[in-house]
Amino acid sequence: MIVTQSGVGDFRRLSFVDEKLRKVGIVVGPAHWRGQKIQYRHRVLGLLSLLLVITYIDRVCLAIAGPRMQEELGIDPVAWGWVTGMFTLSYAAFEIPSGALGDRLGPRKVLTRIVLWWSAFTSLTGIVSNFYLLLFTRFCFGMGEAGAYPNTGVVISRWFPPLKRTSAWGVAMMASQFGGALTPFLVVPIQMRYGWRASFYVFGVLGVVWAVAWYHWFRDSPSEKRGVSKEEAAEIGVSVKAHRALPWRLAIRSRNLLSIMMLAGSYGYTLYFFQSWLPTYLVKGRGFTEIGLLLSSLPFLVGGMANCGGGFLSDLLVRKLGLKWGRRSLGLAGLGSAALFLTAAMLIEHRIWSLVFLSLSYGGITIQQPGVLGACLDIGGKYAGAVTGAMNTATYVAAFLSSVAYGYIVKSYGYDAPFLPMIAQLLISTLLWFRVDPTHDVIAEAE
Helix, strand or coil, rough: CCECCCCCCCEECHHHHHHHHHHCCCCCCCCCCCCCCCHHHHHHHHHHEEEEEEEHHHHHHHHHHHHHHHHHHCCCCHHHHHHHHHHHHHHHHHHHHHHHHHHEEEEEEEEHHHHHHHHHHHHCCCCCCCCCEEEHHHHHHHHHHHHHHHHHHHHHHHHHHHHHHHHHHHHHHHHHHHHHEEEEHHHHHHHHCCCHHHHHHHHHHHHHHHHHHHHHHCCCHHCCCCCCCCCHHHCCCCCCCCCCCCCCHHHHHCCHHHHHHHHHHHHHHHEEEEHHHHHHHHHCCCCCHHHHHHHHHHHHHHHHHHHHHHHHHHHHHHHHHHHHHHHHHHHHHHHHHHHHHHHHHHHHCCCHHHHHHHHHHHHHHHHHHHHHHHHHHHHHHHHHHHHHHHHHHHHHHHHHHHHHHHHHHHHCCCCCCHHHHHEEEEEEEHHHHHHHHCCCCCCHCCC
């Protein structure tokens, strides 16, 4: 009954389980495990992982419902590109303010506000009756969800020691990908029985439940949480209590920050295709049926394993190669392979093999994501939320351009043509890893 994960630390057996085992004469594992509890930071990570599951369910719900929504509301590929892009536009605009707000006010309050807001607009998506209301609702949804990842970064930076932060990111992001993988199995049966609107009503409730639990239980730092042992607090290190605003005049002169933003923007152009256009592409570009959309979970399953493995592997490479090349090497390998697999997905005619190569390409992108987020914490320090927000802003500015451009390219040249600029962007992002040096702090570098 013991679960361990190297790099994040041991998940200790709960004491009440241990006691019941001892009462019946069963003792499992070495003596030093008995009677010890799960460390509080792992409970925090569990709540964060659940949060990111919900974020991907709410995002991917639109993509899965997309073919039905386009048919009912009379939306063509160009207009659908604006629908998917509207979320990314507002998401990008509010990433930095929401991340900076987490640095200043703490992630407990800010994440509660974020989740309640986006949950409301998830449910409201189900009542839209025309294209323009859908645009407005998705814009507000993106505005609400902005800051979820930056504030997750703030939590991880305060609750995990430096050498275990990327592993923590990997576990949380794996959960988000599994949320994306789970979505088709939830949405398709609901919309086949009750229509596409019902799925948005159901998923809006999930976030509200999470927000109530989060605000009640979580605290902004280990020192504020009753029950955190002195040993765990010492292992985590000093948590930042003063919530400060990032001095942007200095930050914008940082080569590191600009390089990470350009890097994230380049691969973000391709990344968002999987979260917005993939189901439509599979149905209209590759001839999949609605039931066949259950297979659209494959990229997210691959992405989940890649996220988790990438987090542990990044921390391992840092210990072996040092911070600079530990982060870089996985980024170079991941994005380089993603470009090759995407090329194969575009050229191959067999639809199942095309989906397999698309999934492998997504895996190449996602395996290096924890390293990018880890680098944001490396160079951000006490400004982790704002730096992560800046990186995510660049990602979703590119995602907006990708979403809109995809619709126009499809209308003019067909469903395979948009892969050409995606491949080019992946190659550019691969080269940009050579410009990222996580050993240099954003502010110290600019001064």
